[in-house]
Amino acid sequence: MTNKNLIEALNNCIAHCNYCAGACLKEDNVKMMADCIHSDIVCAEICATTAKLLAMDSDMARKMVEICKEACEKCAQECEQHDHQHCKDCAEACRKCAEACSAYLS
Numbered sequence: 001m002t003n004k005n006l007i008e009a010l011n012n013c014i015a016h017c018n019y020c021a022g023a024c025l026k027e028d029n030v031k032m033m034a035d036c037i038h039s040d041i042v043c044a045e046i047c048a049t050t051a052k053l054l055a056m057d058s059d060m061a062r063k064m065v066e067i068c069k070e071a072c073e074k075c076a077q078e079c080e081q082h083d084h085q086h087c088k089d090c091a092e093a094c095r096k097c098a099e100a101c102s103a104y105l106s
Contacts, residue, residue, distance in 0.1 A: 003055070003057070006101065007051045007054050009099075009101075010047045010051040010054075011051060012096070012097070013043065013093045013094055013097035014048055014051070015093075016092075016093035016094070017040040017047070017075065019089075019090070020040045020087055021036075021037045021041055023084065023086040024037045024084075024087070025037065027084065036078050036079060036081075036082060039078040039079070040075060040079075042071060043072060043094060046071040047071070065101050065105055066105065068097070069098050072094040072095070072101065073095075075094045076091040076092075076098065077091075
């Protein structure tokens with residue numbers, strides 16, 4: 001997988017995580033969504049940093065992709081616990097991003 005393809009997957013994941021976090025904040029029981037919101041924010045930040053390092057062709061990118069894969073998997077697991085469409089969509093984007101990270105690392 002090229003850096004361009006992974007960067008596109010990362011940016012898609014960032015968009016879904018940010019949307020999910022915002023949508024979770026509008027749910028009736030925001031307290032119940034706290035772990036999801038936190039996971040979304042952390043995942044989006046890690047994906048953004050990873051995309052930047054890949055774009056710069058940094059020698060630290062590979063290590064960051066490993067961390068990013070783990071963050072995406074954790075975020076997907078959290079989002080999959082909720083029935084909201086934004087959570088389902090976010091989980092799918094996170095899973096695809098984790099797969100793109102795996103492909104890059106192989």
